[in-house]
Amino acid sequence: MPRISLQIASLGEIQDLMLVGGPYGFLSQSPQTDSSCPTCGQFSKLSEAVTKLQLLTLELERKLEETEQRLAELETCDCPKSCRLENGSIYLDGTSWREDCDTCSCVKGNIQCRPVSCDSAEASCKNPVQIEGECCPVCLKKCRFQGVIYDHGESIRLSKCLECKCRDGTMSCIRRDPVKDCPPLECPPEEQFSMEDQCCKICPGVDYCSLGHNCHANATCINLKTTHICQCDPGFAGNGIHCEGRNPL
Structure with a gap:
């Protein structure tokens, strides 16, 4: 590239001036100036670059407007949305899964859980048991004792001080000593009595009803001084052990 060095007067001083030839004309360079002026060719290229940037800006604005319109349509769209759990698991809309003792479902991006439904037929015994780690109560083994079937947890009293209880298929009997196993009483011995x-x-005067009674479901247990009685509720008639509804007049 040709370079031409000249000396010219600038601002009252003689300065060295160098003309550098280029593809778009000559560019003057002065060692005592901070910048140089572009040539006509360079200005033309700069103008073309600015025009391209303007066109690119218009294109980006158009695409941004289209994107905003699509986002607005998606917000109003009833589209399937997945559900993300805290552990990172993702479930699609409409799927269900088991979580501990709950059944959970993904419904339009929302997680809905409800307790596991237990089959009542599986726990149709009198005393179902809740086992650790199981969601639903279960029935343990029944007992056969003296030709009679007893559910787990059922008790029978063979005598005053001999009680047997079914425990998961085994009948366990406990005999109590009325002297050693009974709690001390506060009343004098002459007032103590046996039921x-x-x-x-x-x-006398204890809560006999809490000790157990055979009153009807529609009857009330009433404590007396040394025993209890069963009395049918209003609207029912009978001896308290058997009560029937009265016919309206």
Whole structure:
């Protein structure tokens, strides 16, 4: 590239001036100036670059407007949305899964859980048991004792001080000593008395109904001084052990 060095007067001083030839004309360079002026060719290229940037900006604005319009349509669209759990698992809309003792479903991006439905037929015994780690109660083994079937947890009293209880297929019997195994009483010995189906003596005025009674479901147990009675509720008639509804007049 040709370079031509000249000396010219600039601002009252003689300065060295160098003309550098280029593809778009000559560019003057002065060692004592901070910048140089572009040639006509360079200005033309700069103008073309600015025009391209303007066209690119218009194209980007058009695409941005289209994108915003599509986002607005998606927000109003009833589209399937997945669900993400805290552990990172992702479930599609409409799928269900088991989580501990809950059944969970993904419904339009929302997680809905409900307790596991237990089959009542599987726990149709009198005393279902809740086992650790199981969601639904289960029935344990029944017992056969003296030709009679008893559910787990059922008890029978063979005598005042001998009680047997079914425990998961095995009938366990416990005999109580009325002297050693009964709690001490606060009333004098002459006031203590025994009930027909109780091993331990009791004092007058205790809550006999809480010790067990055979009153009807529509009857009320009433404590007396030394025993209890069953009285049918209003609207029912009978002896308290058997109560029937009265016919309206």
